[in-house]
Amino acid sequence: MHTILAVDDSASMRQMVSFTLKSAGYTVVEAVDGQDALEKSVSRDFDLVITDQNMPRMDGISLTRKLRESPHFKNTPILILTTESSDEMKQSGRSAGATGWMVKPFDPTKLLEVIKKVTR
Amino acid sequence: MSNMNTDNNTASAAAGIDLTQFYQVFFEEAAENLDSMEQQLLNIDITSASDEDLNSIFRCAHSVKGGAATFGFTDVAELTHQMETLLDKLRRRELQATVAMVDVLLQADDALRAQLARHQGAGGDPVDTTNLLASIRAMQGGGVAKVAVAATTVAPATVAVESRAPAELISDLGTSPNGDSKPAALRVLELRVGPLNDVKDADNLVDLFGEIVDLGSIEPLDAGQASDGIRRFKIVTTSCDSELMDLFTFHVAREQVKLLEMTAGFGFHDGAPGAPAPSEPEPTYGFFDDAPGAPGTAHAAAGKPAGSTHPADAATAATATTASNPTLSASAPASAEAKGAAPAAKAAAPIESATLRVSIEKVDQLIHLVGELVITQAMLAQNSQKLDPALYQQLAAGMADLERNTRDLQESVMSIRMIPMSMVFSRFPRMLRDLAAKLSKQVNFVTVGDATELDKGLVEKITDPLTHLVRNSCDHGIETPAERVAKGKSETGTLTLSASHQGGTIVIEVRDDGKGLSRDKLLSKARERGIDAPDSMSDTDVWSLIFAPGFSTADVVTDVSGRGVGMDVVKKNITALGGTVEIDSAEGYGMSVKVRLPLTLAIMDGMSVAVGDECYILPLASVVESFQVQPGLIKTVGGTGRVVEVRSEFMPVIDLEEVFHVPKSDTPPATRIMVVVEADGGQVALLVDELLGQQQVVVKNLEANYRRVPDVSGATIMGDGRVALILDVSSLVRHSRH
Numbered sequence A: 001m002h003t004i005l006a007v008d009d010s011a012s013m014r015q016m017v018s019f020t021l022k023s024a025g026y027t028v029v030e031a032v033d034g035q036d037a038l039e040k041s042v043s044r045d046f047d048l049v050i051t052d053q054n055m056p057r058m059d060g061i062s063l064t065r066k067l068r069e070s071p072h073f074k075n076t077p078i079l080i081l082t083t084e085s086s087d088e089m090k091q092s093g094r095s096a097g098a099t100g101w102m103v104k105p106f107d108p109t110k111l112l113e114v115i116k117k118v119t120r
Numbered sequence B: 001m002s003n004m005n006t007d008n009n010t011a012s013a014a015a016g017i018d019l020t021q022f023y024q025v026f027f028e029e030a031a032e033n034l035d036s037m038e039q040q041l042l043n044i045d046i047t048s049a050s051d052e053d054l055n056s057i058f059r060c061a062h063s064v065k066g067g068a069a070t071f072g073f074t075d076v077a078e079l080t081h082q083m084e085t086l087l088d089k090l091r092r093r094e095l096q097a098t099v100a101m102v103d104v105l106l107q108a109d110d111a112l113r114a115q116l117a118r119h120q121g122a123g124g125d126p127v128d129t130t131n132l133l134a135s136i137r138a139m140q141g142g143g144v145a146k147v148a149v150a151a152t153t154v155a156p157a158t159v160a161v162e163s164r165a166p167a168e169l170i171s172d173l174g175t176s177p178n179g180d181s182k183p184a185a186l187r188v189l190e191l192r193v194g195p196l197n198d199v200k201d202a203d204n205l206v207d208l209f210g211e212i213v214d215l216g217s218i219e220p221l222d223a224g225q226a227s228d229g230i231r232r233f234k235i236v237t238t239s240c241d242s243e244l245m246d247l248f249t250f251h252v253a254r255e256q257v258k259l260l261e262m263t264a265g266f267g268f269h270d271g272a273p274g275a276p277a278p279s280e281p282e283p284t285y286g287f288f289d290d291a292p293g294a295p296g297t298a299h300a301a302a303g304k305p306a307g308s309t310h311p312a313d314a315a316t317a318a319t320a321t322t323a324s325n326p327t328l329s330a331s332a333p334a335s336a337e338a339k340g341a342a343p344a345a346k347a348a349a350p351i352e353s354a355t356l357r358v359s360i361e362k363v364d365q366l367i368h369l370v371g372e373l374v375i376t377q378a379m380l381a382q383n384s385q386k387l388d389p390a391l392y393q394q395l396a397a398g399m400a401d402l403e404r405n406t407r408d409l410q411e412s413v414m415s416i417r418m419i420p421m422s423m424v425f426s427r428f429p430r431m432l433r434d435l436a437a438k439l440s441k442q443v444n445f446v447t448v449g450d451a452t453e454l455d456k457g458l459v460e461k462i463t464d465p466l467t468h469l470v471r472n473s474c475d476h477g478i479e480t481p482a483e484r485v486a487k488g489k490s491e492t493g494t495l496t497l498s499a500s501h502q503g504g505t506i507v508i509e510v511r512d513d514g515k516g517l518s519r520d521k522l523l524s525k526a527r528e529r530g531i532d533a534p535d536s537m538s539d540t541d542v543w544s545l546i547f548a549p550g551f552s553t554a555d556v557v558t559d560v561s562g563r564g565v566g567m568d569v570v571k572k573n574i575t576a577l578g579g580t581v582e583i584d585s586a587e588g589y590g591m592s593v594k595v596r597l598p599l600t601l602a603i604m605d606g607m608s609v610a611v612g613d614e615c616y617i618l619p620l621a622s623v624v625e626s627f628q629v630q631p632g633l634i635k636t637v638g639g640t641g642r643v644v645e646v647r648s649e650f651m652p653v654i655d656l657e658e659v660f661h662v663p664k665s666d667t668p669p670a671t672r673i674m675v676v677v678e679a680d681g682g683q684v685a686l687l688v689d690e691l692l693g694q695q696q697v698v699v700k701n702l703e704a705n706y707r708r709v710p711d712v713s714g715a716t717i718m719g720d721g722r723v724a725l726i727l728d729v730s731s732l733v734r735h736s737r738h
Helices: A011-023 A034-042 A060-068 A089-096 A108-118 B007-014 B019-042 B052-069 B074-091 B099-119 B130-140 B167-172 B201-210 B243-249 B310-317 B326-338 B361-384 B393-416 B426-441 B456-477 B483-486 B521-528 B539-547 B567-576 B730-737
Strands: A005-009 A025-031 A047-050 A077-080 A102-103 B185-192 B218-219 B231-237 B259-263 B266-268 B283-287 B346-348 B355-357 B418-420 B445-449 B453-455 B493-502 B505-512 B581-588 B590-598 B601-612 B616-618 B622-631 B634-637 B641-646 B649-655 B670-680 B684-688 B690-698 B711-718 B723-727
Touching: A005 A011, A005 A034, A011 A025, A011 A108, A011 B019, A011 B167, A011 B361, A025 A034, A034 A047, A047 A060, A047 A108, A060 A077, A077 A089, A077 A108, A089 A102, A089 B283, A102 A108, A108 B283, B019 B052, B019 B099, B019 B426, B052 B074, B052 B426, B074 B099, B074 B130, B074 B218, B074 B231, B074 B711, B099 B130, B099 B310, B185 B201, B201 B218, B201 B231, B201 B243, B231 B581, B243 B259, B283 B539, B361 B690, B393 B418, B418 B456, B426 B445, B426 B456, B426 B634, B453 B456, B456 B567, B456 B590, B456 B634, B521 B539, B539 B567, B601 B670, B601 B684, B601 B723, B601 B730, B634 B649, B649 B730, B670 B690, B670 B730
Parallel strands: A005 A025, A005 A047, A047 A077, A077 A102, B266 B283, B445 B493, B616 B723, B649 B684
Antiparallel strands: A102 B266, A102 B283, B185 B231, B185 B259, B218 B231, B418 B453, B493 B505, B505 B590, B581 B590, B601 B616, B601 B690, B622 B670, B634 B641, B641 B649, B670 B684, B711 B723
């Protein structure tokens, strides 16, 4: 059973991602921004973190950096969702330690496909 | 929800996921973001906006764009995308914010609301955002608005843009018109242009997206650089390839343009933790090599073997829900609850506060039930008084507890429907800004008492009358800067909106320091209309002339909302809510309009008094004091009015027995009681036979059940089952003035 942490400040996006993943059988924990995600990851591990980039309080890249500092999340796949796929953004993600990125808008099937690649 | 089919929806339908179930949440969320953005834009200090201010506004637009793009509302996505690009430059300090930018962004905010309204089925014409988009794009480049940006007029069909594409080609694009409630298929493409001698030539293609309505959006993937002379862009559009190529080939040779399908983009950084083994490069997603968790690395997925019945396989294939698989069946209730998302309570979890959305009907039902409970408790209390407390000690103690619990419950429940006045005040900054600009006036808007609470039902009904009063002040009260300076006033006029609780009422005042009302003008206008207006009329009465029907301002208010509401309608609305309107004015200095409304009186603290054999209720909040009085202390003035001396001042007396024609009881008391009550800034002494007590009463609407009765604001059922009338103290005080 894979547990995924889905982070996004937009309720509709969060619900969509959460529902998509749950329909595919994953267990999903939602967080509303980076700060919330960190708090939720104190007490439990996740098999995958999928996070939006632009969020208040703490953005996706900062969250990634912080998670990588913890031994529990050193090797956890972290995907950053973003509406731009510029090289600049990719570079920031990479240096923060992210596993990969995904461009919004995406359709749910693609999301599941990508997730499958990192949860085998 | 209208039947929308987006490309996303079709694809996800194949995976068994219906995106329409998220639309409602998106609409509500978008509305909140737009409200927040508008608020922040109105409050922003252009000269010293902080990074966080700009970031926050950026995030509002960004958030709406993300959702709009995901759920297929391309018109919304396109407009927010352009706004976001501008806001991004502002937050990076690449551009300096200007008032013109704020204006344009505010208008874009309006346009987005209109677009979203159409998507929710509101109907109306498609929103033409041509001018708006052109202006925003011009500003992104550091220029000024290309065309004069009008407030709400729809732009004419011909548009002053620089596109060289002929008009008929544009109409042949076959793109869905702006704001069509059925968004066409959304496509994400990669555009490669080159090899170019001058990579800047590619910018012409970028410009096309800003100039042609609904063509889509474009953004560079290569940060403007192109070492091999080839530029790469990402395009989000509803147009087909051939349509795009037809446009592009106006600027570059056909063989220099390549369009590639990009479905949802993603990528893995090769070697990143957890990243999969690098496969054929895909532009839409990627794994960082050696990144933790990246597939195909030694650390990949920390050795969690996927079971042979891996649920993800089933989902990507088709709508698989094998009942035997416990994980999938667990998700069924989740989908049922997500689908049944309409008015039921659902938990929204914003960061600052935990709130719950509940339907109004449920709250009203709750209030009604608590009202019934209070009546029942009062009856029980009444009946149990007859019992010997010594014998029934526990019962008495229980009754006392019950009374306390009921009171607490009632207070809690009543407060559910109370919302702060700031909800009413919030629409005015924007309205005044636009109105003042249109009238070339300078108005400083001040609010006092934002936290004062008011029943939600009243809020909705008070907004229109207040809007009219505020508009009046700005339009007819406050003078132009030149006129003000000539009078020795400051250039900027001040309009103050205040709210406060006084006794059992809420007082809302609209005050301005404009030119006030002209007594002479009003008198002559009244006489013209055949209204009796002698010179001896008091000022207060002269001001009240405005409320006479047909007295509304002769010069039509040129305001866009065009409700055509006159002061007489304002007064009628307020009176219907059980309130009063008072005008005060000093010519040359300003004017004040005070609206007094009863707070929701569903349950009220009352003082019951006896007059003859009848029982009447006075709102406890308006009772000042009471005392016994010898009949001789009451003096008659002017032949008809009676006054009583209270601490060396004389106060008008109203004998309730006379007002309500109460038959004298068989055993009238030797001395009667004066109850001094206060309302509308005035006091009056009511003559009654006896004070019966204080209790909470449940207010029942008399007008709804019978008809409007003068001097009576409601009725209640007492503990003994009898009906008692609740007196309208304001009305009684007004009596005494005439």
